[in-house]
Amino acid sequence: MCSITIMERETIIAECHRLAAAVAPELPTLYILGAPPDGMPAPSHSTAWATPQHVEPFTKAHLESRGAWRGPAPAIVLQLDRLLRECIDPLATFAHELTHCLPARPIAEPESSAAAVRNGQRYSILWAELPADRFADGPEPWHSDHGDRFIRIFIHVCHRAWEHDFKFLAGGCAAGERYGLSHLLKYAAALDDEPQRLMGSTFAEIEATPVPQAFADLWAADVARYTNGATV
Numbered sequence: 001m002c003s004i005t006i007m008e009r010e011t012i013i014a015e016c017h018r019l020a021a022a023v024a025p026e027l028p029t030l031y032i033l034g035a036p037p038d039g040m041p042a043p044s045h046s047t048a049w050a051t052p053q054h055v056e057p058f059t060k061a062h063l064e065s066r067g068a069w070r071g072p073a074p075a076i077v078l079q080l081d082r083l084l085r086e087c088i089d090p091l092a093t094f095a096h097e098l099t100h101c102l103p104a105r106p107i108a109e110p111e112s113s114a115a116a117v118r119n120g121q122r123y124s125i126l127w128a129e130l131p132a133d134r135f136a137d138g139p140e141p142w143h144s145d146h147g148d149r150f151i152r153i154f155i156h157v158c159h160r161a162w163e164h165d166f167k168f169l170a171g172g173c174a175a176g177e178r179y180g181l182s183h184l185l186k187y188a189a190a191l192d193d194e195p196q197r198l199m200g201s202t203f204a205e206i207e208a209t210p211v212p213q214a215f216a217d218l219w220a221a222d223v224a225r226y227t228n229g230a231t232v
């Protein structure tokens with residue numbers, strides 16, 4: 001069943017940690033798991049996910065049991081077995097999930113009462129067991145924070161990663177047909193040289209910088225097109 005050795009899994013996770021440190025040194029701690037934490041069912045609807053602003057109880061218990069808990073911090077879970085089986089690049093997937101964690105935001109200490117932990121676990125199990133097609137007739141395809149803000153940060157993440165010699169393809173990880181939007185390259189062109197100009201900025205500073213007009217126009221046109229029922 002398992003197509004990936006422990007060594008391969010550790011190598012990929014170490015590479016993801018290196019990427020995060022190079023791209024976003026503002027994130028002091030980031031947990032990266034190569035499979036769902038102990039006790040959580042493997043969701044069929046997601047090959048990876050991030051918890052940027054809350055501590056998921058199964059993840060906390062998993063880290064504590066391995067002596068790896070360092071306090072509240074964002075966590076990224078990659079279903080590495082499945083990603084590799086489906087020929088999806090783990091590094092590109094990680095760049096997507098890392099984008100969800102940026103800019104760095106404070107995370108409160110999780111409630112530790114037995115009832116709070118139980119409720120949190122119940123929520124996680126419900127989420128994990130949602131059907132794969134749960135949004136088939138649901139909201140816009142860029143729901144769950146995959147809109148203009150996400151696309152902009154993702155382009156910066158990729159630019160920085162590539163500048164540090166990480167090699168992965170980003171198509172399909174933001175914007176494009178999958179999200180009912182123009183291709184990622186079109187958004188990158190609309191950002192112009194912003195990723196290069198703001199290489200030394202934190203992601204909070206990037207978000208505080210007015211977005212180039214061409215980028216805002218492209219986003220507005222995509223949303224209007226989608227709302228009017230036309231395809232890209």
Ligand SMILES: [Zn+2]
Binds near residue numbers: 096097100
């Ligand atoms: Zn996402």
